[in-house]
Amino acid sequence: MRLKVNLLALLLAYRSAAHPHDTFSVGHRRNAEHDVKPKEQVIVWVDHAGHTIGIEHKHQTPTATFKSSPTELPLLPNTDNIIPDNPLPKLTVEVPELNTNRGPRFGITYSPYTSHGTCKTFDQINQDIEHLRHHAFIRIYGIDCDQTKLVTQASRQHGLKVFAGVFDLHNFPDSLHYIRDAATAAGGDWSIFHTIAIGNELVNKGQNKPADVVNAVNTARGILRGAGYQGPVVTVDTFSVMLQHPELCAASDYCAANCHAFFDNNQLPETAGEYALDKARRISAAAGGKKTVITESGWPHAGQPNGRAVPSPENQKKAIASLRKAFADDPDLVLFTAFDDLWKSDNQWTFGAERFWGIQDMGREREREQDRE
Template sequence: MKAGLLFVAGIAAAAAHPHRHQHPVKRQATDVNVVTVIDTVTAVEPSVIVSGQPPPAYSSSDAAPAPSSAPSSTPTPTSSSAPGADFSGYTLSYSPYNSDNSCKSQDQVNSDFNVISGYGMIRIYGTDCDQTATVLTAVKAKGMKLFAGVYDVNNVNAEVQQIVNAANGDWSNFHTVSIGNEGINNGAYSVDQVVSAIGTARSTLQAAGYTGNVVTVDTFVAMIANPELCQASDYAAANCHPFFDGGVSAEDAGQFVLGQAQRVSEACGGKDTMITETGWPSDGETNGKAVPSQDNQVAAVNSIRTAFSNNVVLFSAFNDKWKQNNPSTFGAEQYWGIYGDAP
């Protein structure tokens, strides 16, 4: 089985994770910690099983061997080489915003999807800019699945209704609907608020004919500290970004994420675990062993793909020039795009 989960630091503490990633909901000014990549992990007794073997425990202080680089015949996901690689088993996060923070049109979204069409699923974070409808149109045209999202837990009824309206009775391309993203890690909501919102959303979605997954997404630290989040979800959905740990090099990114995925699965009683964000920036400031560069982005994504053959959400499709940096983002907030700048 495969596991996926990438986020900052291998800490078991209940304190908020130091990861600082602003999320792609244009109309939200809140500083949200986020990193994107998805991988599904199935735990057995309760342990993640990868390639038939349970992975060893891993932390940033361990001298774990770096995964070997992918062979040259399998291009890594960079703006120049990614189009030739097979990413059909992976999910990619996507934000439909222009660099000036305006909403992308349907034609612009379609153009973006001509570049990223090789993925099996696309993750979005909210419903602003009518993005559920525009991205769903592009997803259907490319034969992909959609990981839709409600961004504001306090506005769950209205956002779920927008998703229902976009589906218009056809849920065949929907895989998951997430309720919130890192709201516990950021201190935006209480666990009770999020759990209640999941229940509200699930009831409304089921009444509209949806039978797929409903989850909340948070950092692996928040998920481990608050197993009620995964208990209320159809699977454990956790973000994991090795870059923000400071003790993990690009070559070790996959092993770091794999180790955190195992911890989440164990904390959630062996529940299936999906890594809903993970990646590496191509530019910015160095954070300990984590050095942002195009070469290291390639190395990190190769490492993640070596650890996970599928079921992981890679963060992110394109550089998000609409985002703003702060002291906690190491000047890298705009440079997580696997395919560079949007066309």
């Protein structure tokens, strides 16, 4: 009877303040063995770790000798249904993948003509530029259709710079007035211009000799500096011409070269980026270490094969991805081109692809049907 009473007392003690009912730590209790009279009762209060925290005597309190030994508490109810394996919900954090295209990246070439070769209106140009706003700047080639003023106006609205230029040396240097007028229309603000180019592939096409182009670049720089423009002035030609004529680089504020792996019949789209990067490094080496910017590079999505270089939408995607990867640390790369140039015509060197270089994943398909109307 005594053992029963004592056990009952200790069990009650276990559920007392020493062991709150919502505490699930497994503790110990102690059985007290008394050398005392049977009428007397002693209750020992212990905590969850088995330490005595109090002794309660009832009736008389004779001297008692205690012998204690730890005894395991009865097993608590199965806590699997009380405490889940994961008592706190898992915190899920979305870690975005590294996006090398975050923010404006690279330049993109753009021609403001309809499929019939007529001039686009400002509203049409503005709509096109809106779809290109994830780039850093727009490269245009000439001054016709008042494109310098219209493209710079639209680009200002969308936070882009403009790589402008005169396409050839006809009416040069008077042709520079169109560029100056674009800045004047913006209150004399030249900050919109990324670069101003004097000619595009003039030596490669046989239109001008290298010395003539060098003189034109130097003349243009003097005129533009006098008008308030302090940015780069260059001439653009193919990478092979730049390697043969480093004086073109010397006259420019940086070396500006067009380079397309597609025109090398041994190239695959996966190597387009490394191909262009290698040519840029070679040009810089030939120019005494001067910076080189690849001012055109892309891949057609339709046309005829050039050996291993095959035009297709899938190959274009591979080539553009290769270019972005190879030039990840050089935001001045200029991708070719924003949209298909349906107004162009082919020759024996273009493999039926001249109209189909528009990058297909630009965010929308070119509105071909609208252009054809």
